Amino acid sequence: MLDWLKKWYANKFSDPQVVTLFLLLLIGFMAIYWLSGILAPVLVAIAFAYLLEWPVVRLTRLGLSRSVSTIAVVAGFLGLATLTLMWIIPIVWYQGRNLLRDLPQMIEQGRSYLLELPQSFPGMVSVEQINILIHSVDERLMVFGRDMLQLSLASIVDLVALLIYLVLVPMMVFFMLKDKAQLTASFVQLLPSERKLIGQVWHEMNAQIMNYIRGKILEIFIVGAVSYAVFAIFGLNYPLLLGVLVGLSVLIPYIGAAVVTLPVALVAFFQWGPTAEFGYLMLAYGIIQALDGNLLVPILFSEAVDLNPVFIIIAVLFFGGLFGFWGIFFAIPLASLVKATINAWSERAHPHSNTAI
Incomplete structure (x- = not known):
């Protein structure tokens, strides 16, 4: 068994480039795992930079400079996103508030349906089973309500983080798109020659x-x-x-x-x-x-x-x-x-x- 493991290791990891690749992936995964809270704005900016790279490239092919293309695309995207959110968020908030208002009535209606099941299916569902189910649902609703209260209290802190995101992320997206060549070259210099x-x-x-x-x-x-x-x-x-x-x-x-x-x-x-x-x-x-x-x-x-x-x-x-x-x-x-x-x-x-x- 030990000889087989040595042979497998020598066959798979004898190439230095393979070892370098796995070390690079391991460092990347560990950095994201341990520093995900700190790197979250960077990850968001990278995702948006990938999203907007395609229109930036298309504008540069039309003869515009990389800087002008980046300014036009980022400004257009921020404007469109702002208008969309200004339309969606108030309506979603209003409908969500109505759903919470109607939730007690829906719960009572659900209880009525459940209590009718023993009469509709007397040989399959008993009153005791329905009572146990209703009690379990009530407990879960209490836990859900408590979690929602904690979430609403924590959202005050998250609001500050959101404001930071609204400033940092667009700036990082802009410079990631504008200076893509320089950033890529700087990263490549950190890699081994092979x-x-x-x-x-x-x-x-x-x-x-x-x-x-x-x-x-x-x-x-x-x-x-x-x-x-x-x-x-x-x-x-x-x-x-x-x-x-x-x-x-x-x-x-x-x-x-x-x-x-x-x-x-x-x-x-x-x-x-x-x-x-x-x-x-x-x-x-x-x-x-x-x-x-x-x-x-x-x-x-x-x-x-x-x-x-x-x-x-x-x-x-x-x-x-x-x-x-x-x-x-x-x-x-x-x-x-x-x-x-x-x-x-x-x-x-x-x-x-x-x-x-």
Whole structure:
């Protein structure tokens, strides 16, 4: 066994470039893990810089300088984002407040439905089971209310951090776009001279990350807008609030869609009950989710999601547990990074073979 491990280690890690690549990845992961709170504005700025790089490049190809292109793109993006948020946030806040106001009535309505189950299904559901279920739900609601109170108190501190983000992030995005060549050259100087393997992985990941971020933002807007339109057409309560939730749910592949289905179904059920309207709405919602997963995602992400769904879910759970929100957001690129690293590593150890996840 020991001889096999020595042989495996000598075969896989005899190349200095392989060792350098793994050390670089290890340092990067550890830095993000331990310094994620400090580096959060930088990560946000990097994500937006990737998003805005495409229009900046297009303007430079039209003959504008890099500085002028960056100013135009950043100013246009900030203006559009500000107008969008000024329209969405007040309506979402109003609908969220109405939902909290109507929540006690919805809870009582839910209790009435549950208490009718023993009469409708006497051989399957007992009164004791319903009482235990109601008691469990009441306890969870109490815990939820306590957590929401703590969250509202903590939001005062988060408001200060948000104000800092609103100043620092646009500045960093601007300089990341404007001085991209200089920043990249400075980073490359820190790398060893023998960096062919690192360059191979980087060039593959750079295009995938840009494709992924641009596609994810477009997916959020498309899915959210279509969901809002469908909810409004059906006359569902809180349509914009639920549409925003459905749009944001695409940040978590597969899991997000499953989780956000619950509030949509509950609001529709408490509004219409077990009627045809409820069935038609859930059918329309199911069609949206099916089109998103089977049509929109392949079009937007192309090679960026060339991963088995099992690996994507594992990546969401693993990187989300390590890095929180940003681990979830970048779960697919990080999984692709692992895949690209293993492929490059295997090709270097066995030049005539090709290993893929």
